[in-house]
Amino acid sequence: QQQVKQSPQSLIVQKGGISIINCAYENTAFDYFPWYQQFPGKGPALLIAIRPDVSEKKEGRFTISFNKSAKQFSLHIMDSQPGDSATYFCAASEGNTPLVFGKGTRLSVIA
């Protein structure tokens, strides 16, 4: 059973547009929800993270929206740029346990 389900699998967005990636989770004990960005040949790098005591967190062009009752969280990338083209992974964990990752979304931002 996949604990974190991510969609869409791939996404094409025009430069300047908004990219939206969604994740749903099953385990209500999860208390940490990060998003990672990965470029080809590189390891994942933390983009932004949220804990369930807030419903939204914004850092620059990146926003996480969190819906605890629906067990869903999403990443919004405002004013998407070609340099944002990468694979994005949502993840979740409980306490100090290892992160569980979604399957990833390949984002392409075209000019």
Add this chain to the structure above:
Amino acid sequence: GAGVSQSPRYKVAKRGQDVALRCDPISGHVSLFWYQQALGQGPEFLTYFQNEAQLDKSGLPSDRFFAERPEGSVSTLKIQRTQQEDSAVYLCASSLRSRKGNTEAFFGQGTRLTVV
């Protein structure tokens, strides 16, 4: 170095050969994780250390996989009698431990293992 360092970056092994993958975590990071990433997939958890103690090895796919962190810093993931299905990128991550729960996990660039 400032980040998580993994070596080698690339490894080609003949089927049946043993391999050892090394991870140098960020200095002072208590937690160390190994993940396996197949092409086009998300990282899949293999095993986890807190200092030298291996707290969880539930993700290791078979008894051919073995990991150690004897002095609580550098870790080695060993795969015995490699099979073609072992071909993947092996990622190492480290993090500080907090009473509030997980903190940022910093990943290395990974070791790409190809079994031929």
